[in-house]
Amino acid sequence: MSSIRDLTAWEPLLRLVRDSGAERLDAPGGYLTGQIGLGSWSVPVRRPFPVPGRAAQVEDMQDEFTAVERVQDALRADGADGVSFMVETAPGGRTLLHVIESGPAVEPGFTSPFVGALLLVENAVPEPWRRLPEDAPGAAPAPSADPALLERTLRERLPDAIGATEEEIAEAEARLGVALPGELKALYRVTRARWQDWGDDYEAAERVGDAVGCELFSLDELYIADAASRPCLWQFAADDAVVTAPDAAVQGLVGSPGWIVFGDNGGGDRLALDLTPGPGGHTGQVIVIDHERTIGAGLRADSLTAMVTNRPDGRHQSRDADNPPAVARVNIRALDSVEAAARPELEVLGIGVWEGEPLGLAPVVGLPRLRTLTACPGTLADPLEIAGLKGLEYLSLGPEDWRVLLDAGAVPRNLSAAHIEVQGEAHPLPILDLANELLALWDRPLITRTVLEARPDTDR
Known part of the structure; x- marks a missing residue:
């Protein structure tokens, strides 16, 4: 069997992806992403419309099933549970496949194609799971x-x-x-x-x-x-x-x-x-x-x-x-300021969609139980104020805010887990690089990326 790092495992799927997403891939900077696990998958492949008058049949999607099964066989050969991938067109018209292996220090992602929470401390669990x-x-x-x-x-x-x-x-x-x-x-x-x-x-x-x-x-x-x-x-x-x-x-x-x-x-x-x-x-x-x-x-x-x-x-x-008093949300539909969220029992502060001026964190500095901060991109006036939150075990920020902390050497070292909040369209590779910078601070296993170039006959 092929490894997931071998092009032969991917060639049938690459043909389908290329045929389905040619317009996107041919556009400047265009790319397509997907994920394949042993029990499920999400791939950017266009499925045919069923024949009028009948439901979709297995044979209608047989090419997709066969292509995915080939990658799943490679996963089994490698002893892996899942893999992510990105397909892009490089200069000169070459098709490149990026095989992404998240490793044991990254949870599955939802708002980012590849990156969920980064597990900075092995076997650590959130405070409620320790209670x-x-x-x-x-x-x-x-x-x-x-x-x-x-x-x-x-x-x-x-x-x-x-x-x-x-x-x-x-x-x-x-x-x-x-x-x-x-x-x-x-x-x-x-x-x-x-x-x-x-x-x-x-x-x-x-x-x-x-x-x-x-x-x-x-x-x-x-x-x-x-x-x-x-x-x-x-x-x-x-x-x-x-x-x-x-x-x-x-x-x-x-x-x-x-x-x-x-x-x-x-x-x-x-x-x-x-x-x-x-x-x-x-x-x-x-x-x-x-x-x-x-x-x-x-x-x-x-x-x-x-x-x-x-x-x-x-x-x-x-x-x-449903609304524990230890959790506060600041956004356009909930609390209208960080001051309103500040109370001694506060454990979780979430700053969501916000239409006003960026918010300062001074009102919650020194709160004895605050352990989680999540802030949507662009909502913080000064990310460096996070240094005053001494009890954080989980921090979720946008890429730009993480960049500020990394460049200043101000990433809180008492964190057990972290997350990069991605909103809208963002190229995956810089996010992967940012995630690896954070993992490296804790000497955790990094996300690996293998780049494979498709053979000419893989293209349409």
Whole structure:
């Protein structure tokens, strides 16, 4: 098999790209970009319109599929998960292919063709992903928690179910590293929810789901929903904040060593027993971990017994889940000044689309908890004021602002991750060079670029 650094792996795709984007490539400074992974791709190839009266067929795009598969084979040969590329026309009409390998220090990009967050410190995670649950003095099981009633109810609903033995329950506890609450033990004494017990009988599985009120995981599938179980890219995770209101039932965490996941609501949201409740919650309450959120959980029932016997619908999310007070946005639709954002609890400051004069950062200098600053290009009056923000772990700026910091030797060295915010049309190669300058400051693996010249017969 060819390597992704070999032209032979790319030639079929190059022909398609050249044919589809000839006008763009022939224009002065024209280029086209794309990305290919083992499970998906985005390539600048024009797809044919389907025949009127029928849907698009695989054969309509077979040339694209075949060309992409050739690159994917090269990825597998190299042991790589993905690659980015840029095609341009060089002086003299030569077609050049830039093969971009981001390496382990760069997350996938969204606003830039190749560059997401730069991981300046290996294995570092944003502050919310480091946050552990706080103690809730006086937290206790809800009055509705009744393991005996729960077991009786489930045995009436599932008289033929095969339950777990005490040895199997003990094995699950040893694997998880936590003792299972009495209600969860009672549930699995009635049914251990294993497919082999049902003989692939879907109706039997549905009966268990109906009896419990969720898609129940088997005893072997229980897991702890700690922060590591809820990964998120730095570009988005750095904007989150952990906030737990004084009366909140559920702590606003990414995850907790006390969240024991036992099921699914059928839509991808996980159900867990919460052993680390908020100030207004109960130990062993049932929470819903929303798969569309990266932080927090909602309350489903104050006990597993209540969920099974009363069948509550929906969930109750903290009022701060969408607009935590530790996060401030300054833009044309939110706060109208940095002064308005400055408060002691501020952790995340985002400066977005702005139509006024560039903004100064003096009002937030010295704030004890400020750890994230994102600023759209052109919104800062003086990027060097960033030197006064001593606690930053994540910084996202436009290329020009990064250039100011680099030239002045003023890039904050306490950063764990950084991002180059690109808006509008920007040539990718200078962005890659800028990213490598930042990575080099931390002696991190650089983005590599292999330039290949297409053979004449690759062109149209």
